[in-house]
Amino acid sequence: MRYSEQFMEHIEYAFHAFCKVVLYHEAINAWRDLKRKMEREISLNYLMSERYFEPSVMDSYFEKQDKPTAFLVLGKEVIVDDERLATALSKLPELRQEVLLLYYFIGYRD
Structure with a gap:
């Protein structure tokens, strides 16, 4: 059409x-x-x-680091950086301390 x-x-x-x-x-x-x-x-x-202000902020995560604590487990040295955790681990009995360090820091699962 x-x-x-x-x-x-x-x-x-x-x-x-x-x-x-x-x-x-x-x-x-x-x-x-x-x-x-x-x-x-x-x-x-x-x-x-x-008003002047800093347009950025620096995080201060690692300004105050705790002194590292070394534990000896099965001939391996395990370094714990957190002072509170190291204090708590050192107050545990030797067997529990070894089990926790082996499990969480070295990676043994059994």
């Missing part, structure tokens, strides 16, 4: 009008989103100029 030249031109104009309306509303949505973003976010440059 053949369409007339006038009908094809009408369809083309209608499509162009539709595209313009869609683009217009998308521009409105983009401006609205940008406005919301500007209301909710604060610029890092603004924060740095208003």
Whole structure:
């Protein structure tokens, strides 16, 4: 079926009008989103100029390390870095101490 030249031109104009309306509303949505973003976010440059603070923080996990404690189990030296754990292990009976050190530090399962 053949369409007339006038009908094809009408369809083309209608499509162009539709595209313009869609683009217009998308521009409105983009401006609205940008406005919301500007209301909710604060610029890092603004924060740095208003009040100075360090933009990063260094974690201090290993600044104060406990002195390592060495245990001798089946001729192997096991080093425990945590002082509280080493104190607790040293208070245990010799057999329990060996079992725990072999299981958790050396990897023996039986």
